[in-house]
Structure formats: structure tokens, C-alpha cells
Amino acid sequence: MTASTGETPSRKRVLLKVSGEALMGDGAFGVDQKTVERIANDVADVVRGGVEVCLVVGGGNIFRGLAAAAKGMDRAQGDYAGMLATVINALLLQNALEREQIPTRVMSAIHMSSIAEPYIRRRAVRHMEKGRVVIFAAGTGNPFFTTDTAAALRAAEMECDVLLKGTQVDGVYSADPKKDPSAVRYDQLTYMNVLANQLNVMDAAAISLARENKLPIIVFNIGEPGAFGRVMRGEGAFTQIIEAA
Ligand code: UDP
Secondary structure (H helix, E strand, O other): OOOOOOOOOOOOEEEEEEOHHHHHOOOOOOOOHHHHHHHHHHHHHHHHOOOEEEEEEOOOOOOOHHHHHHOOOOHHHHHHHHHHHHHHHHHHHHHHHHHOOOOEEEEEOOOOOOOOEEOOHHHHHHHHHOOOEEEEEOOOOOOOOOHHHHHHHHHHHOOOOEEEEEEOOOOEEOOOOOOOOOOOEEOEEEHHHHHHOOOOOOOHHHHHHHHHOOOOEEEEEOOOOOHHHHHHOOOOOOEEEEOOO
8 A cells, every 4th residue: 555645546656766976877986877867777678567666765876974974084974964965866867767768856954945945755756656756865854864864754754565675686686695605695684684683785774663663675786787676577686684583
């Protein structure tokens, strides 16, 4: 069941979390335009397939409050800078989606009315019912949170069927697959497995929020062209996190 203002029949509705790092391509910082275009193309294909899609975009490719705090910066101030980084990424994704002829709206948790709508839940739902891709920017609007938590929060508010986390690996592994060749990928995990074993998927606040709202999480590699569409069809590699495996 998806949240509805009652005028259009509900379709499948999903939230895709795009990490800031996913936008870097092969670079070590910032934005690779071609990668942004490719991700927008993947999103557009899923939208054209009739799915209501909303996005939460991270900012780690530009600025992370925690990293700045480790070097002495005030944490809250750093986090506000990090949230602004997500707005930059949101505007770039919006532009790339519009070039795919996909109507979009950026809704920001921090008010900046010249470039983005303020986040208003019922308005976001209406945008999605009209087939627009809503890009949620500025995380939760609060320091000391992450965009993973923002993704779980917005997915719950939008009553999404699933929260997809697009990362650089094709799921959750028993160890870092880049460092440990014996690492195995889990097909399915429970929220409690992730929390109890401190698996590095999403922060605990995000996992707990998803669990409380019975929101399945799918972790997949957004770096692979077309992977978003494949995962939506239940194909390819990914890890699903649910209440009971
Ligand atoms: N951030 C925040 N509150 C939020 C979401 C994000 O303060 O609700 C800040 C925080 O400093 C974080 C930065 O924005 O480091 C970028 O977000 P995140 O690290 O989650 O991005 P990602 O890892 O997905 O690229």
C-alpha cells in the first residue's frame, strides 16, 4: 500500500538512495558528469517502466561533517555543510533526469526556495502520483544524521514498497570483498543480523527505522549500468534485508 491523496490508483513506489560517492565515477572527489548521466538514465528506465521513484542523494563525494569534525571542525557546522553538498548533487541529478525527459522536483529539508521546493510530505506524494521523480535533498535537515537515515525516513513517510541502497558493491558481504577474497555475499539478511553483527550497510538509526516500518531494504551496485532496473525485476546480484530471512 502506498500513501495516496486518493485521486490516482497506486503503483509500485520505491525510494533509491544514491550515495555521493556513486557520483564520483572513477574519480576520488566531486562529480563525474558521465556517471550522473548514466545513473539518471538507469532511473529513467525504471520510471518509464511505470514505477514511482523518489531519490535521496548523499553528499560524501563533496563534504562529510564527521570527517571535518575529526580534523577539528565543529560537528554540527560540518554537518550543515554536508547537507548543502547533497543539494548540489540533487540539482545535478535533476538536470540529468530532465535531459531524459523525466519530470522531477527537488524538495529540500533546509529551506532554499530559489532552487528547491521545501519538503512537504503531502506535496511530495502528489508529485509522485503525477509521475514526477522527487529528489529529497539536504538529508533530514538535522545535523548528527546521515542521508541513509534520511532515506529510511522519507521511504517510510512516502510509504514506499522498498528502499534500495545503491552502493559500490553488489550487496552485503561477510567481510570487505576488496580486502578479503574469502568474503561471501549474503542473499538475505534480517534487520537484527545487520544490527547485531554491525554489518556495514547503513547506520543503525536507518536500519531501526526501516525495521519499525517493515520497510524492506535492497543493497545493490549502482555502479553497474542497468543494475537498478535488473534489481527491480528481481534479477542480478543484491542483498535483501527483511524481518525474517
Ligand atoms: N548530513 C546531516 N544530516 C542528514 C544528512 C546528512 O548532517 O540528515 C550531513 C553529514 O555531515 C553527512 C553529509 O551530510 O556526512 C553527507 O551525507 P552522507 O555522508 O550521508 O552522504 P553519502 O555517504 O551517502 O554520500
